[in-house]
Amino acid sequence: MAEHKAEPESAGGPSPLRVTVRTLAETLWFPAFFFTGFLVCYLLPFHNPVPHHVDVAVAGPTAPQLEQALEKKSPGAFDIHQVPDARAAHDAVTGREATAAYVPDAQHPRLYVAKADGYSLESVLQKTFTAVAQQSGGQLQVHEAAPTAPGDGMGTGLFYVVLSCTIPSYVSVMMLLRATTFGRRKKVLTLVGIGAVESVVAFFVARAMDVIPNEPLAIPLIFLMTQAVAQTSFGLVPFFKQFFPGVAMGLFVLLSMPSSGGAIPVQMVPGFFRALHPIMPMGNLIEALRGIFYFDGKDVWRHALVLCAWVVAGAALIALGAWKERRAARKEAEAEASGEEPQAVPAAEEPPVEDPSFELPRPTAVPPRTHRLGQQTPTLTGRVTDERGEPVQGVAITVTGTHGRELVRAITDPNGEYAAAGLPDEFVNVIASSPDRLAAVARVRARDGHPVRQDFRLARRPVPAAAGPVRG
Template identity: 45%
Template sequence: MASAHAKTKRPGGIVRTLMMGIWLPAVFLAGLLCSFLPAFHHPTPHHIKVAVAAPPATTAQLQHRLDTAVPGGFTLRQVDSAAEARSAVLNDDAVAAFAPAPHHPQLYGAKADGVAMETIVRQVFTSVAQNAGATLDFHELVPTRPGDTLGTSPFYLLMACTLPAYFLVATMQRAVGFSRRAHVATLVGGGAVAALACYLTGAYGMDAIPRHPLALLYLFLLTQSVSLTSYGLVSFLGPFFPGASVTLFIMLSVPSSGGTVSVDLLPDFFRFLHPVLPMGNAADALRNVDYLGDRQLGRPTAVLCAWIALGTALIVLGYVKHLRRLVREARAGMTGYVPVPPVEDPTVELPEPVALPPRRHHFGEQPPMLTGRVSGPAGEPVPGATITVTDPRGRQLLHTRTDHNGEYAATGFHDGFAVVVAGASGRKPVATRLLLSTETPLNQDFILTSHRPAGAALSR
């Protein structure tokens, strides 16, 4: 005989469940309000470099006028000729070049530095020319590619590499039968596929990025920076890894990437993050490959590789941590070890039966739907007893074992009836039919008697 005891949720449990459901949306809300909004709502020039082909006195006078109009917005560099000023733009030593003249001053820009950047520079220097009673002539030195009119297509390709890389980590947590090595191999393979798809679409389908092998390489390095680091965080942050990964690789990386708003137009905080986070470095690498002839790739390459190295180190340390835990459990005499439950992003979680460690449930972890204890007639625990859950048609949903205390726990079932069978070597199996519900956890204990003719097998 077997019986189930439904546990009624207390007010504290309801609050706990509610908090578990809303913490990740709260991270997104905070990120959008505290990261995206401050970064994008009012782009302002910050020390934009402009080469000026004029005498030092004229350059100083122009600097003073700009500081009055836009304090701290522009940093002028005096050069000897218009040709040298144009060369500064082509070599990425300056965002724009200016050659003053009495009636038709010349401004040279680079749309590849960002459409928003070029627009602001043109507006400011047009105003300067008009105040002097002159008409500004503008010349485009570095236009964007034909398929990238607004200069933002590479950003969306970078997003198309970043998001699948993160979500692959989240969904792979369901592959509990995979080894750590298989997980990593899947992340590398998935990243290669995502990078290749983005490269072929952007380079050959849209002509938005260069048809250069280095472009493919940097897209792949971005996927690995995100996926390996996110996967490495799982061992240390557990159920909170989605919040950390989303914050690092989306909430902070997107506004600081310079993909939609040029870096020199962002607040100080995001300009500081730009050379540190993966997306900004991947954006710089694509731009350098496309417009600067493969120059200035040292920093983007080093930073992306550093993130990959960090992710690899976290994975190795997580593996060492896992081995140490197994050693501690072995020394404590634990048997019937139950694997650690999958750590998931609630936004991509799919119901699937999975065994949980039969212990106190911590905030952020999956709550058990079914718990219980298997014991003998005298109340002694039966470690290593098998617990099999099937649907009414006999299809196996879950197979696990009890721990050293004879306890088990599981979750991920759909609402409905299921058959739970407990068995152990030398003991008579016991089965019971339960109505499982995501709303009400059940506790099902079993008592297993030996095969010797005695009383009927009981469980409570």
């Protein structure tokens, strides 16, 4: 007997090594991105924070000499400007015209600092100007011009209050992508409601811990920041698709936190992050809250305007995504009406938008009637009956995409019902087939937030007439 050699599974197809590399790249790109991002965006600015261009007001005519001495000892660390007297020095700090103020005196030199700007910066200033005072033979006296709340001993409590509202705002978007029965408007309103709850709860919890002063104006500012993050993240989804998690977390975690000035004062991080500080939502909220709590409302309006600009940008992205979706649906409907074939798409299937922490809904068959907590809600339902209207069990329901790719298959239950969840937001073909009945096909529009129903009535296949006897 002749031997038959096994043929390769796919002659001319991609090699196993190439398939493995591609699979690993598509699967591990996000942890690799996050690993690199943390090394660059956290280790770089936080491993050795040093002062950069810290603005210090100096009372009296000795300011030029002091600036030269500090520049020689720590180049680029301090920017000195002269003020008339001790009162002007104190007001420069409380008015946020300077980060600190120094009043030279032979016996009792004074340093005005603002713990609200960060404990680590305060420590650097005390160390630097203690040495300056000792060279003049005096003993430095440190005065708190803007002390923090009693429950915020390290001056970083405000950062954690803001952080508690930043990451959940992004995570809420990821979780709402699973809510396939919610349309765009419901998702936007849900994000607004979540932000309102977060801002109120965060404020009162922080107040209960005495981390912040009792200034309720902080609540609308926190709310603005939650919407800046949430609505912008939601608006980015249709444009970046499977890369959305990297883009959103890169913006609001890897870049926003180091540049916020909350954990490490912005004057002590590299120039790139100092440049981001006036732009990113987290930094603007922290500065606005500092202004309300500790600096008599200084520049609060400016930081609030930046937060509003982020909210407007998010709304514009959402509107643009909706227009893009409607345009694509209109073109597809026109092609369907004219009998034209839809335009071909690249052969490579586009990966789903998903976050490494949460599995997004995929097309799947679900029970038509019983739904437990955590189970997907159907986006497509229907019933199959015979010519007399009686339910037909065991009919195969196959749902295919526009280009013929099978998405999901379901089987009708004893009541003739079927259901499917997690369908893509597009036109799909629904095929009902059974060995003893004529198949039926329908084309429906699957949309988030708009469950669709498609019923079928299947007739029996005609039985071929029996052949008569063969006569010789």
